[in-house]
Amino acid sequence: MAPGTTPSEFPAPLDGASLRQRLESLAKDEGVGRWDLGAGRSTDTSVQVDRGDAKQMKGAQRSAITLRVWNGAGLVGITSTSDLSDSGLARAMAGARAASDFGNPDDVPAFSPLATAPLPPLDQPLQEPLSILSLLDTLKEAEADLLQRHPAIATVPYNGLSQRSSERLYINSDGACRHQELTTASLYLYSRAEEAGRKPRSSGAMRVAYGAKDLDVAGCVAEAAERTIAHLNxxxxxxxxxxxxxxxxxxxxxxGAFSSLFNARAVLDGVSLSKRESLGQPLAVPFLSIRDNGLHPGNVGAARFDGEGTPTQCLPLVSDGVLVNFLHSEATARSFGVAPTGHAGLGAKVSVGPDWFEIGAGAGVPGxxxxxxxxxxxxxxxxxxxxxxxxxxxxxxxxxxxxxxxxxxxxxxxxxxxxxxxxxxxxxxxxxxxxxxxxxxxxxxxxxxxxxxxxxxxxxxxxxxxxxx
Amino acid sequence: MVQSPPALRRSDSLANPDWRPRLESLLAEGVAAGADLVEVFLERTDSLGVLAEQDTITSVSPSFGMGAGIRVFRGHFDGFVSTNDLSEAGLLTALDQALGMLGLLRSSHSLNAYEGLPPLQDWAVTKGDWLTQCPSLQEATTRLLEGTDHLNRLGQHLQVRRGSYARNWQDVLVVASDGTHAHDIRLHQSLGLNVLAADGDHRASLGRRYGSHGRPDELRQWQAEESARDLCDSAATMLRADYVEAGQFPVVLANRFGGVIFHEACGHLLETTQIERGTTPFAEELGQEIAHPAVTAIDEGLTDGAFGSLAMDDEGMAPQRTVLIENGILRRFLSDRAGEIRTGHGRTGSGRRQSHAYAAASRMRNTYIAAGPHTPDALIASIDKGLYCKSMGGGSVGPTGQFNFAVEEGFLIENGQLTRPVKGATLIGEAKEVMPRISMCANDLELAAGFCGSVSGSIFVTVGQPHIKVDTITVGGR
Structure with a gap:
C-alpha cells in the first residue's frame, strides 16, 4: 500500500449504485452468482473535560463493508474491510469467495424474502453537527453545574459529549437496496463524590438525542447529581x-443479558434456556409482557432495517407471561417456518439480537x-x-x-x-x-x-x- | 484446490520508504501550526476468525483494513482524529481537524523548522513472513475440528461443543515530531474451547482460552487433546456443583488466570490514565506500602510469545520490565506519552490501543504477581473454611476502585482440604482493602492470555500469578 496521490472526499459518502456496479463486475470475474453487501460510514466528534479543561477531543471518520457471496456449490463466505477502493473491493470479493469453500452446507443463509418489503416510517430528523468547540463549551458548563451541586462532588471522572453522522447501506444481487442516514448525539456524566473519612461514591446519568442541541443537558446534570448524592449516606x-x-x-x-431466551439462533444452537417447544408455554408471571420494538419513538438511532435488509418491527415476545415469539434472521425464520423479524446481523453464520425492549403489563392487565x-x-x-x-x-x-x-x-x-x-x-x-x-x-x-x-x-x-x- | 483468502503483499509494508516524505510533511505542517508534538499512527490489519460447532465449521470470517490516527499535543491538551482515508488529502484533513481542536491552523510559514525523521527503527525485519507462515484456512479448520472431536470423545453430557480460532496480524508505523520513527509487525493468535454440559436441570458452561504473540506455528503446536481433556474434566465436575454460600471468606486463587484479581483490583489503578481522572487511591502513594509484604507485582512486555508482549508500544517506545510493587511498596505507575505530560510519571512503553481508531493510553501488558516461597498445598492447608477459585471469569473495576470478578470453577476448602465443587461465585472488594490481605504467594507462577477493554479499546494482555491466598474477601453467591 504505497501512498496514493488521489485526493478524496472526506469521508466519501456511500454510493450504492457505484458499489453495485463494481461488485457485479468483480462477482463475474470470481464466478460468484449471488452476493449481498452491508456497508456503513460514520463521522464522529467527541469531547471529554476535566475540571474545566478539555481532557481530550476526538474525531473519527470510518467506513466499512461486509461482503457475502454464494459460490457455485451454494455455500456462503464473507469478508469485511474498511478498504473501499477498487483494489480493496477486489480483495474482499476474492476473500469471500475463498472463505465460501468452508461454508456450512447444513445452514446456508439466503436473501431475506423481506429485503424489498416497504420500510416502516421513522421520524428521525437529521441535524447539522455542532462545532467541536461548541460541544466543549456545553460539556464544560455541564461539568461545572454538576460540580457545584454538592460539596462532596469533587470530580466527574467519566464524562463525554459526542455526536455522529452516519449512513447504512444494504444491497444484494437480486436488486434490493436499503439506505438510511442518521444523526445522533449522546451525553454521559459520571460523578465521583467523597466526604472526609468516608469511601468515594459515584453514579451518573446519560442522555441521547438526534443532535447535540437537543440533548437534555440540564436533566442529565440533575439526575447525575441526584443519584450521586443519594449514595453518600x-x-x-x-x-x-x-x-x-x-x-x-x-x-x-x-x-438484555438473558435475551438468548428469545433468540432463535441461540435456540437452534442449544445455548438458550428456551427450546422450539417453549413457544406458547408460560415463561413468567401472567402480568409480564415483553415486546421488542425498535420502532418506538424513544429508540433514538433506531435502524429501519437489519443486516439482511429485513424491516425493523415491533414483535411481542412474552404476552401475559407466555413466550409467543422468537427473534429471527432469515435462516432461523426458515427453520421455524415463519417470516424474518428484522433482528439479523450479516455473516456466514448470521447473528440475531434484540433492538429495544418494552417491558410492563399487557394491555388491560393489572401490573x-x-x-x-x-x-x-x-x-x-x-x-x-x-x-x-x-x-x-x-x-x-x-x-x-x-x-x-x-x-x-x-x-x-x-x-x-x-x-x-x-x-x-x-x-x-x-x-x-x-x-x-x-x-x-x-x-x-x-x-x-x-x-x-x-x-x-x-x-x-x-x-x-x-x-x- | 481450496485456497486461503488472498493476503496482503509484502511490498505493501508500511516500512515502504514512500511513506516517509508524506509523513514528514504532515509532521512539519503540524509543528509549524504551533503544535508541541504531532504523532501519526498508521496500521494495516489482516484478521481471520474461524468457529467450529459440534463437528462442523460454521463460520469463517476474514477481514482486513487500514487506517491512521493523528494526535496533536499542545501543553497538556491534545486532539485526536482517526480515519480510514490514507490519501494525502485525507491525512491532511485529519490533521486540520486535530489542530483545529486546539485552536491551531496550518500555515505555509516556517515549515523548515522541522528537521525531518531519523532513520527508521524497524522491529519487523525478521517478521515479514509471519502472515504467510500462519496456518492456511484448511489447516485451521482441521485443527479446530480435531478439538471439538476430542471434546466429543472425552466429554459427557456435552450439549454444545465449540472451538474458535482468531488470528490478528497488524502492521504498524509510528512517527512523531519528537523523532519517533518506528515500525513493527504483530501477530496474535488465540484459541478457545467452550462447552455447555447439560443433564436434566443441571447445566454448566465452561471454557478455556490460549493465546500467543509472534508464534505463527501456535495452532499447529496446540495440544488439542490435552486441552479438551482438561475442559471435559472441569465440565464433569461442575455440572452438578451447588451454588456457593455467600459471605466473607478466605480464598485461594489458582495460578494463571487467577491473576485477573491483580489486574482488576490494582493494575488498572496503577495506570496514569487513572491518575489523570482522579480515580485511583494510589496517586500519592509512591514509596508507600500499599500491599502485603508478600506481594511483588510486575508489568512487562518482554516475555517471549506472551499475549501481552510487544517489540514496541503503540507510541513507538520499546517496552520495559516495570516493577509496580516490590515487597508491598508501590514503585512505579504505567505511563504513556499523555500520562508523562500530564502526571510527570515517565513513560514505560505502555502506550497501547486497539487500533488506529483509538488514542493510545497507559495500559497493562503482561501483568503478574511474582512467585513466593510456599507450595500451593500450604496455602490451602492454612484455611479452615474458605473458597478455592480454580478458574476465573472476567471482571471489572469501577471509578471508586471497587472491583469484581466471576469464579467459573470453585471448590470449598474445609479443614485445609478441597472438598465440594461450587459455582456462581462473584468476588468483590476494594483495592486498598484487598491488597494488604494477599498474605501468601506460592512458587508456581504461570501466565494466561486475556483481553482487556478500557479507554483505548480492547487489547491483548497476559495476566498471571502463582497460587495466592487472600485472607478475607466478599464472596457473592446464593
Whole structure:
C-alpha cells in the first residue's frame, strides 16, 4: 500500500449504485452468482473535560463493508474491510469467495424474502453537527453545574459529549437496496463524590438525542447529581434474602443479558434456556409482557432495517407471561417456518439480537400487586428486613451465565428499612432468571423511557443479596 | 484446490520508504501550526476468525483494513482524529481537524523548522513472513475440528461443543515530531474451547482460552487433546456443583488466570490514565506500602510469545520490565506519552490501543504477581473454611476502585482440604482493602492470555500469578 496521490472526499459518502456496479463486475470475474453487501460510514466528534479543561477531543471518520457471496456449490463466505477502493473491493470479493469453500452446507443463509418489503416510517430528523468547540463549551458548563451541586462532588471522572453522522447501506444481487442516514448525539456524566473519612461514591446519568442541541443537558446534570448524592449516606448490608426493586435501567439490563431466551439462533444452537417447544408455554408471571420494538419513538438511532435488509418491527415476545415469539434472521425464520423479524446481523453464520425492549403489563392487565412504593419501603412481603432497591447492575459480561440461567452481579442501590433509605456500601445480587421472571411481585409506577428501552420499576420477591455487614 | 483468502503483499509494508516524505510533511505542517508534538499512527490489519460447532465449521470470517490516527499535543491538551482515508488529502484533513481542536491552523510559514525523521527503527525485519507462515484456512479448520472431536470423545453430557480460532496480524508505523520513527509487525493468535454440559436441570458452561504473540506455528503446536481433556474434566465436575454460600471468606486463587484479581483490583489503578481522572487511591502513594509484604507485582512486555508482549508500544517506545510493587511498596505507575505530560510519571512503553481508531493510553501488558516461597498445598492447608477459585471469569473495576470478578470453577476448602465443587461465585472488594490481605504467594507462577477493554479499546494482555491466598474477601453467591 504505497501512498496514493488521489485526493478524496472526506469521508466519501456511500454510493450504492457505484458499489453495485463494481461488485457485479468483480462477482463475474470470481464466478460468484449471488452476493449481498452491508456497508456503513460514520463521522464522529467527541469531547471529554476535566475540571474545566478539555481532557481530550476526538474525531473519527470510518467506513466499512461486509461482503457475502454464494459460490457455485451454494455455500456462503464473507469478508469485511474498511478498504473501499477498487483494489480493496477486489480483495474482499476474492476473500469471500475463498472463505465460501468452508461454508456450512447444513445452514446456508439466503436473501431475506423481506429485503424489498416497504420500510416502516421513522421520524428521525437529521441535524447539522455542532462545532467541536461548541460541544466543549456545553460539556464544560455541564461539568461545572454538576460540580457545584454538592460539596462532596469533587470530580466527574467519566464524562463525554459526542455526536455522529452516519449512513447504512444494504444491497444484494437480486436488486434490493436499503439506505438510511442518521444523526445522533449522546451525553454521559459520571460523578465521583467523597466526604472526609468516608469511601468515594459515584453514579451518573446519560442522555441521547438526534443532535447535540437537543440533548437534555440540564436533566442529565440533575439526575447525575441526584443519584450521586443519594449514595453518600452508605452502610453495609447483611447477607440474606430480600424483596428487591429493580430500577427500569437495571431490569432492562438484566433482561438484555438473558435475551438468548428469545433468540432463535441461540435456540437452534442449544445455548438458550428456551427450546422450539417453549413457544406458547408460560415463561413468567401472567402480568409480564415483553415486546421488542425498535420502532418506538424513544429508540433514538433506531435502524429501519437489519443486516439482511429485513424491516425493523415491533414483535411481542412474552404476552401475559407466555413466550409467543422468537427473534429471527432469515435462516432461523426458515427453520421455524415463519417470516424474518428484522433482528439479523450479516455473516456466514448470521447473528440475531434484540433492538429495544418494552417491558410492563399487557394491555388491560393489572401490573401485579398494587400499592407498591419503594421510596417508603411499603409493599407485600416486605418485613422487618426491609427491601433492596437495585439502581444499577455491574459486570454483566462476567456475572451472567446466560446458558445456565444464573447471575451473580455487583450492584449500586439502597436499603430501605423502617422508612429510612441508606445506600448499600458494596453488595451482589444473585439468582436464576427463570425464578426471577416467576417471582415478580408487580410493577411500580409508569414505564420510564430510557436509552435502552421502556420499563417501570420492577418488584421481585426473595433474591439473594450478599453484603459486607 | 481450496485456497486461503488472498493476503496482503509484502511490498505493501508500511516500512515502504514512500511513506516517509508524506509523513514528514504532515509532521512539519503540524509543528509549524504551533503544535508541541504531532504523532501519526498508521496500521494495516489482516484478521481471520474461524468457529467450529459440534463437528462442523460454521463460520469463517476474514477481514482486513487500514487506517491512521493523528494526535496533536499542545501543553497538556491534545486532539485526536482517526480515519480510514490514507490519501494525502485525507491525512491532511485529519490533521486540520486535530489542530483545529486546539485552536491551531496550518500555515505555509516556517515549515523548515522541522528537521525531518531519523532513520527508521524497524522491529519487523525478521517478521515479514509471519502472515504467510500462519496456518492456511484448511489447516485451521482441521485443527479446530480435531478439538471439538476430542471434546466429543472425552466429554459427557456435552450439549454444545465449540472451538474458535482468531488470528490478528497488524502492521504498524509510528512517527512523531519528537523523532519517533518506528515500525513493527504483530501477530496474535488465540484459541478457545467452550462447552455447555447439560443433564436434566443441571447445566454448566465452561471454557478455556490460549493465546500467543509472534508464534505463527501456535495452532499447529496446540495440544488439542490435552486441552479438551482438561475442559471435559472441569465440565464433569461442575455440572452438578451447588451454588456457593455467600459471605466473607478466605480464598485461594489458582495460578494463571487467577491473576485477573491483580489486574482488576490494582493494575488498572496503577495506570496514569487513572491518575489523570482522579480515580485511583494510589496517586500519592509512591514509596508507600500499599500491599502485603508478600506481594511483588510486575508489568512487562518482554516475555517471549506472551499475549501481552510487544517489540514496541503503540507510541513507538520499546517496552520495559516495570516493577509496580516490590515487597508491598508501590514503585512505579504505567505511563504513556499523555500520562508523562500530564502526571510527570515517565513513560514505560505502555502506550497501547486497539487500533488506529483509538488514542493510545497507559495500559497493562503482561501483568503478574511474582512467585513466593510456599507450595500451593500450604496455602490451602492454612484455611479452615474458605473458597478455592480454580478458574476465573472476567471482571471489572469501577471509578471508586471497587472491583469484581466471576469464579467459573470453585471448590470449598474445609479443614485445609478441597472438598465440594461450587459455582456462581462473584468476588468483590476494594483495592486498598484487598491488597494488604494477599498474605501468601506460592512458587508456581504461570501466565494466561486475556483481553482487556478500557479507554483505548480492547487489547491483548497476559495476566498471571502463582497460587495466592487472600485472607478475607466478599464472596457473592446464593
Amino acid at each position: 452508605y452502610a453495609p448490608i447483611e447477607t440474606g434474602r430480600y424483596t428487591c426493586v429493580f430500577s427500569p435501567e437495571a431490569f432492562l439490563d438484566l433482561i 401485579g400487586a398494587e400499592g407498591l412504593d419503594h421510596l417508603s419501603g411499603t409493599g407485600p412481603g416486605v418485613g422487618s428486613e426491609g427491601l433492596v432497591v437495585i439502581d444499577s447492575l455491574s459486570a454483566l459480561h462476567a456475572g451472567v451465565k446466560a446458558s445456565q440461567g444464573s447471575f451473580s452481579l455487583p450492584f449500586d442501590g439502597w436499603w430501605i428499612q423502617g422508612g429510612e433509605s441508606r445506600s448499600i456500601e458494596a453488595a451482589t445480587v444473585a439468582g436464576d432468571i427463570r425464578t426471577v421472571l416467576n417471582s415478580l411481585v408487580g410493577f411500580e409506577g409508569l414505564a420510564k423511557l430510557t436509552p435502552g428501552g421502556l420499563c417501570p420499576w420492577v418488584w421481585v420477591d426473595g433474591l439473594s443479596v450478599t453484603g459486607e455487614a
